Amino acid sequence: MESTRTQLLIIGAGPGGYVCAIRAGQLGIKTIIVEAEKPGGTCLNVGCIPSKAVIHAADEFYKMVSAGQGASDSMGISTGTTTIDFGKTIGWKNGIVDRLNSGVSGLLAKANVQVLQGVAKFRDGKTVIVDGREGEVQVHCENVVIATGSEPVDIPGMPFSDHVMSSTGALTLTEVPKSLAVIGGGYIGLELGTAFAKLGSQVTIVESEDRVLSQYDEQLSTPVVKRLKHLGITLLTQTRASGYEADDAMLSLIGSDNATSDIQADRVLVTVGRRARLSGWGLEELSLTTENGFLSINENCQTSMLGVYAIGDVTGEPMLAHRAMAQGDMVARLLAGQSQSWDRQCIPAVCFTDPEIVTAGMSPDDARLAGEAFDVTNFPFMANGRAMTLEREDGFIRVVTQKHTNVILGIQAVGAGVSELSAAFSLAIEMGACAEDLAATVHAHPTMSEGLQEACLMATGYGLHL
Amino acid sequence: MGLFVISLSDVGEGVAEAELVEWHVAVGDTVSEDQLLGVVMTDKAAVEIPSSVLGKVMKLCCEVGDVVAVGSDLIHLEVDGEGNTAGRTDSVEQTVSTTANLSENQTDEPKQKRDALKSNTHSKSQTADLRSSDRNIQQGGTAKQKVLAAPSVRQRARELGVELSTVSGSGPIGRIVHADLDKFTERRAQPGNGVKTPDASINIVKVVGMRRKIAEKMALSKSRIPHITIVEEVDVQYLEDLREELNEKHAQVRGKLTVLPFVMKSIIEAVREQPELNALYDDEAGTVAQHAGVHIGVATQTPNGLVVPVVRHSEMNSLWENASAVVNLAQACRDGSAGRDELTGSTMTITSLGPLGAVATTPIINHPEVAIVGINKMMIRPFWDGQQFVPRKMMNLSCSFDHRVIDGYDAAVFVQKLKSLLEKPAMLFLED
Numbered sequence: 075m076e077s078t079r080t081q082l083l084i085i086g087a088g089p090g091g092y093v094c095a096i097r098a099g100q101l102g103i104k105t106i107i108v109e110a111e112k113p114g115g116t117c118l119n120v121g122c123i124p125s126k127a128v129i130h131a132a133d134e135f136y137k138m139v140s141a142g143q144g145a146s147d148s149m150g151i152s153t154g155t156t157t158i159d160f161g162k163t164i165g166w167k168n169g170i171v172d173r174l175n176s177g178v179s180g181l182l183a184k185a186n187v188q189v190l191q192g193v194a195k196f197r198d199g200k201t202v203i204v205d206g207r208e209g210e211v212q213v214h215c216e217n218v219v220i221a222t223g224s225e226p227v228d229i230p231g232m233p234f235s236d237h238v239m240s241s242t243g244a245l246t247l248t249e250v251p252k253s254l255a256v257i258g259g260g261y262i263g264l265e266l267g268t269a270f271a272k273l274g275s276q277v278t279i280v281e282s283e284d285r286v287l288s289q290y291d292e293q294l295s296t297p298v299v300k301r302l303k304h305l306g307i308t309l310l311t312q313t314r315a316s317g318y319e320a321d322d323a324m325l326s327l328i329g330s331d332n333a334t335s336d337i338q339a340d341r342v343l344v345t346v347g348r349r350a351r352l353s354g355w356g357l358e359e360l361s362l363t364t365e366n367g368f369l370s371i372n373e374n375c376q377t378s379m380l381g382v383y384a385i386g387d388v389t390g391e392p393m394l395a396h397r398a399m400a401q402g403d404m405v406a407r408l409l410a411g412q413s414q415s416w417d418r419q420c421i422p423a424v425c426f427t428d429p430e431i432v433t434a435g436m437s438p439d440d441a442r443l444a445g446e447a448f449d450v451t452n453f454p455f456m457a458n459g460r461a462m463t464l465e466r467e468d469g470f471i472r473v474v475t476q477k478h479t480n481v482i483l484g485i486q487a488v489g490a491g492v493s494e495l496s497a498a499f500s501l502a503i504e505m506g507a508c509a510e511d512l513a514a515t516v517h518a519h520p521t522m523s524e525g526l527q528e529a530c531l532m533a534t535g536y537g538l539h540l
Numbered sequence: 541m542g543l544f545v546i547s548l549s550d551v552g553e554g555v556a557e558a559e560l561v562e563w564h565v566a567v568g569d570t571v572s573e574d575q576l577l578g579v580v581m582t583d584k585a586a587v588e589i590p591s592s593v594l595g596k597v598m599k600l601c602c603e604v605g606d607v608v609a610v611g612s613d614l615i616h617l618e619v620d621g622e623g624n625t626a627g628r629t630d631s632v633e634q635t636v637s638t639t640a641n642l643s644e645n646q647t648d649e650p651k652q653k654r655d656a657l658k659s660n661t662h663s664k665s666q667t668a669d670l671r672s673s674d675r676n677i678q679q680g681g682t683a684k685q686k687v688l689a690a691p692s693v694r695q696r697a698r699e700l701g702v703e704l705s706t707v708s709g710s711g712p713i714g715r716i717v718h719a720d721l722d723k724f725t726e727r728r729a730q731p732g733n734g735v736k737t738p739d740a741s742i743n744i745v746k747v748v749g750m751r752r753k754i755a756e757k758m759a760l761s762k763s764r765i766p767h768i769t770i771v772e773e774v775d776v777q778y779l780e781d782l783r784e785e786l787n788e789k790h791a792q793v794r795g796k797l798t799v800l801p802f803v804m805k806s807i808i809e810a811v812r813e814q815p816e817l818n819a820l821y822d823d824e825a826g827t828v829a830q831h832a833g834v835h836i837g838v839a840t841q842t843p844n845g846l847v848v849p850v851v852r853h854s855e856m857n858s859l860w861e862n863a864s865a866v867v868n869l870a871q872a873c874r875d876g877s878a879g880r881d882e883l884t885g886s887t888m889t890i891t892s893l894g895p896l897g898a899v900a901t902t903p904i905i906n907h908p909e910v911a912i913v914g915i916n917k918m919m920i921r922p923f924w925d926g927q928q929f930v931p932r933k934m935m936n937l938s939c940s941f942d943h944r945v946i947d948g949y950d951a952a953v954f955v956q957k958l959k960s961l962l963e964k965p966a967m968l969f970l971e972d
Binding site: 413414415417418419479480481504505506508510511 | 686694698713
């Protein structure tokens with residue numbers, strides 16, 4: 075068996091792993107990264123990027139269809155019949171993914187990182203066997219970073235197949251299904267469910283809890299739910315899927331009163347959650363502490379074994395690419411001898427539904443749980459000029475401030491295109507801003523971002539446009 | 541039957557060796573699992589060594605007082621079955637380490653040391669608590685006690701080793717900006733410029749060697765002996781006149797006399813009448829050994845700490861012989877050449893801080909003696925001679941006694957005897 079030595083070995087070239095590798099390479103650390111699939115991980119290949127491509131295509135298609143149906147008549151716009159060749163759409167999406175794949179590969183090469191294609195398996199804490207196309211390679215390393223990510227969870231009795239899809243499957247469809255049942259009303263299910271509804275599918279969302287988007291408070295989820303209904307999506311809450319018959323495309327459901335029913339579903343999308351990828355890479359050879367199915371780490375991303383680090387989804391919530399990237403960067407710097415410690419004040423999260431939801435820092439519920447004395451101010455887009463010109467007056471920006479000091483504890487927003495405001499939200503929190511700081515910052519007019527300034531003006535007692 | 545070796549396990553962070561201070565078993569004893577075998581002392585704490593098996597003690601691998609390296613054999617046990625030495629290649633590998641129980645040394649550990657131990661365990665538990673820090677990461681949320689500072693300020697503070705919560709921020713609502721860090725580090729760099737910054741550092745000094753011996757001895761004496769201390773004023777004007785005269789005449793040939801040989805002489809005279817004071821009390825045996833010979837210990841400060849060299853049979857010596865014996869012994873102690881004979885065997889001790897001797901002290905008896913004489917600072921004080929105040933050279937004696945075997949009356953008689961002899965020094969020589 076071929077054998078090699080390196081200072082740093084990274085397992086998994088997702089957003090956490092590849093960022094860690096690039097930074098380590100830049101800092102002069104001899105680095106090898108192992109990846110079984112294409113570089114970029116879930117995010118780039120089957121997650122964030124492809125889903126956003128499909129969502130965008132769906133939005134564009136929906137706008138044109140609506141215009142054709144006279145929805146834009148008041149603006150004086152009308153179109154003829156709009157059609158979509160979804161196979162082509164997916165091809166376009168794949169083109170974007172390919173460009174990003176080669177972009178990551180190029181960045182790794184530029185940073186002098188060696189990429190090993192294959193499946194990594196620990197033999198011990200310092201030795202990993204990589205089973206690749208050209209046979210096995212044994213890698214001895216001084217430090218190792220586990221960045222194996224997460225994978226979709228399936229439902230017992232309904233394994234993933236051509237018709238019962240995970241998000242990965244849904245993003246490779248070449249035809250828009252006539253009817254689509256989405257099991258799990260979390261953000262992934264709603265993002266894709268909304269997109270397919272706009273593309274023309276008859277979409278049913280099946281959620282076991284009493285409301286969808288239960289990770290958000292009701293104030294944030296309400297505008298989204300309103301829109302789902304407007305788009306003709308059926309919401310079945312307190313309902314579970316009990317089986318699927320592919321031949322006659324029937325999904326069996328059990329309601330809260332144990333009543334059973336069947337609905338038509340050409341395809342079923344299962345988005346009930348993701349779990350850490352803890353098998354297949356030799357976890358059993360190591361003595362790593364886990365908690366609730368995730369690897370335990372400290373503030374330096376160190377696991378319970380010396381020289382073994384873990385970053386990204388495999389370490390738990392929030393399972394977000396940008397958290398993994400920040401962790402990867404930090405670990406590389408640590409290994410290069412820089413003084414580092416995880417002290418990020420906020421990890422923003424975006425839900426790309428229609429309207430979008432952005433959360434940064436503490437929600438009012440979080441603040442209450444933390445025992446903070448706080449105030450909440452809320453500026454609706456109904457009072458924002460730019461929102462009117464975009465025909466999207468739904469949603470609001472909400473600011474949670476500490477009582478007396480007005481320190482910004484959290485900012486949330488729901489509205490069309492508010493994902494781009496997330497930078498301002500997290501910047502304010504990370505810089506330790508108070509409402510006065512944001513209120514005194516000149517915000518460009520006319521933009522939806524003015525809603526942030528307005529909410530902060532209200533927090534300081536000097537609201538203007540409301 | 542097999543041989544089971546218990547070695548000294550890792551007894552604490554950064555500890556490479558420990559002093560064996562107690563054996564609780566002897567060769568031939570049968571020990572049960574978890575039975576206490578012995579105690580080792582690190583610079584941080586006393587650590588109990590329990591047995592991990594049932595067996596019979598075959599060999600104790602070290603003696604009390606030995607310094608044992610972590611990993612070395614402590615004890616060999618004969619056990620049923622194979623033992624743990626099969627395939628043993630050296631004394632460190634293959635042996636089962638004990639699970640050491642950290643326990644605070646209850647009686648004689650200085651508070652500072654105990655506190656240091658506590659803070660140690662505290663910080664250790666903080667770094668070891670993976671779960672809680674993990675939770676912090678997972679929430680990624682606002683820290684409980686939020687310090688307001690931009691990420692670049694936080695990073696710079698980390699690099700400078702500055703705990704941000706100790707920096708006062710000049711920004712709105714106390715936000716810390718780069719200029720605040722500049723100010724903080726400037727102040728830190730120039731101590732004593734009038735700006736007070738609390739220095740939270742703690743310097744842990746190991747109590748080892750002679751200092752530990754002194755600590756143990758003092759603690760033993762103070763914890764076992766109920767002290768009674770009598771302070772008496774002595775008019776040493778005549779003594780000083782005499783001493784001056786003798787020094788003028790004989791200093792060049794016989795050496796210079798201090799007050800000390802006169803005090804020794806008065807003790808020798810006093811214990812002639814009160815032999816119970818020149819004695820050693822063995823409280824376990826319940827006996828007081830009254831010595832005919834007056835072996836006077838003289839507490840002496842050395843660079844390493846307090847030692848008590850002994851002038852043996854001081855009653856056989858002249859004033860000058862005792863004086864030179866004290867000088868020679870003190871020198872030997874300071875240069876480290878004093879032998880064991882010269883440092884043990886005293887029957888009564890004198891302690892004097894010379895010019896630093898204060899007005900009164902509460903001397904601690906040199907266990908197992910029963911009395912100690914403390915000499916305080918000599919000074920000119922006004923003295924009422926019946927008609928007027930006259931300036932006299934005065935000196936206090938602070939004497940402690942073991943109240944278990946010396947009654948207050950006897951102690952007072954002894955002190956009065958010293959006083960009268962020192963106040964009329966001619967008596968010291970007349971009675972010879």
